[in-house]
Amino acid sequence: MNVGQFDRRITIEYPVSSTDPNYGTPITVWTLLATVWANVQDVLPSRSESVQQGLETARNQSRIRFRYRSDVTSAMRITVLGATDRVLQIVGGPAELGRHEYTEIVCEQYSS
Numbered sequence: 001m002n003v004g005q006f007d008r009r010i011t012i013e014y015p016v017s018s019t020d021p022n023y024g025t026p027i028t029v030w031t032l033l034a035t036v037w038a039n040v041q042d043v044l045p046s047r048s049e050s051v052q053q054g055l056e057t058a059r060n061q062s063r064i065r066f067r068y069r070s071d072v073t074s075a076m077r078i079t080v081l082g083a084t085d086r087v088l089q090i091v092g093g094p095a096e097l098g099r100h101e102y103t104e105i106v107c108e109q110y111s112s
Contacts, residue, residue: 006066010036010064015028024103036067039066057111061091061108064104068100068101089109091108
């Protein structure tokens with residue numbers, strides 16, 4: 001199966017909920033699950049802009065493949081490491097490619 005080169009480093013993080021000790025309000029902290037090599041492909045844009053609550057936003061989707069992991073869920077987030085790190089929300093997947101060979105997810109980055 002040809003999935004391209006794993007030429008980008010990504011981090012996979014999961015949310016941990018806790019309570020602020022000073023104010024008692026709930027807070028979410030992102031905790032590192034793994035740092036892995038991946039193939040990141042940006043999806044070509046097409047009508048990805050919308051207006052939400054009066055604010056124009058653009059959604060940039062990316063398809064990310066990496067060696068199979070059974071512990072990745074759609075509640076996690078991905079950070080693509082580079083000159084400027086990109087934090088992405090998982091919106092599709094994870095899907096298994098082959099027999100425990102690769103995992104593929106679809107992520108979105110929002111901008112306003």
